[in-house]
Amino acid sequence: MKKIYPILFSAILLLNACISDDGNYDYTPLKExxxxxxxxxxxxxxxxxxxxxxxxxxxxxxxxxxxxxxxxxxxxxxxxxxxxxxxxxxxxxxxxxxxxxxxxxxxxxxxxxxxxxxSPFQSGWMIFSVLNNAACLSFQSYEDKLSLYEDVYQEVNGEASRVAH
Known part of the structure; x- marks a missing residue:
């Protein structure tokens, strides 16, 4: 019986703590x-x-x-x-x-x-062609709005391909 009194007293204190909650609940919403x-x-x-x-x-x-x-x-x-x-x-x-x-x-x-x-050269057709009387590789790209690159070497390296005539 002596053990019940401290448990009962603790329960009353806990209930009292919940009832007297004085928190600030005046929140201002964030602007989204x-x-x-x-x-x-x-x-x-x-x-x-x-x-x-x-x-x-x-x-x-x-x-x-x-x-x-x-x-x-x-x-x-x-x-x-x-x-x-x-x-x-x-x-x-x-x-x-x-x-x-x-x-x-x-x-x-x-x-x-x-x-x-x-890369614009990821998918498409590689085409062996002749440009200015020189052999070169052209590329029809599926990635780049079906663009045709007439000389892939020049497109990638910024200079004309060095192919012997």
Whole structure:
């Protein structure tokens, strides 16, 4: 019986603690940022300039916002519009991420997109041809809007192919 009194006393104290909760529950909702106008995935061609312009809707002032386009830890741009040319084939599995950062609260609103950066010579037809009375390899690309590269060597290296006539 002596063991019941301390348990009963503890239960009464615990119930009293729950009843007299004086917490501050006056919360102010955060102003939201909505990012629209971007696809869930992109397939970019190597060495081709790309532009992505998202539509950002918010009640926050523009002076209070910062922007960041990144892949993994690599920052591509710090503007609301991505203007970028990929210079190497992307082997990373990290998504392309666009963040809008509220500088007053450091709250980040993000949109993630799957990305593939491919060579224009990844898929298509290799064609043996004659250009200016010299043999060369041409390429009909499926990746680059069905573009025809008349001299692949010149396209890749920036100089005419050295083939003996």
């Amino acid at each position: 940022v909505t990012i629209e106008g971007v696809a869930d995935s992109y397939r970019f061609i190597l060495q081709e300039h790309q532009t992505i312009t998202p539509k950002i809707t918010t009640e926050l002032t523009a002076d209070n916002l910062a922007y960041c386009w990144r892949i993994g830890n690599d920052t591509l741009a710090t503007s609301p519009v991505l203007d970028y040319t990929f210079t190497n084939v992307l082997a990373s599995k990290d998504p392309l991420t666009f963040e809008v950062i509220d500088l007053s609260t450091n709250v980040r609103y993000a949109k993630r997109m799957e990305i593939a950066v491919v």
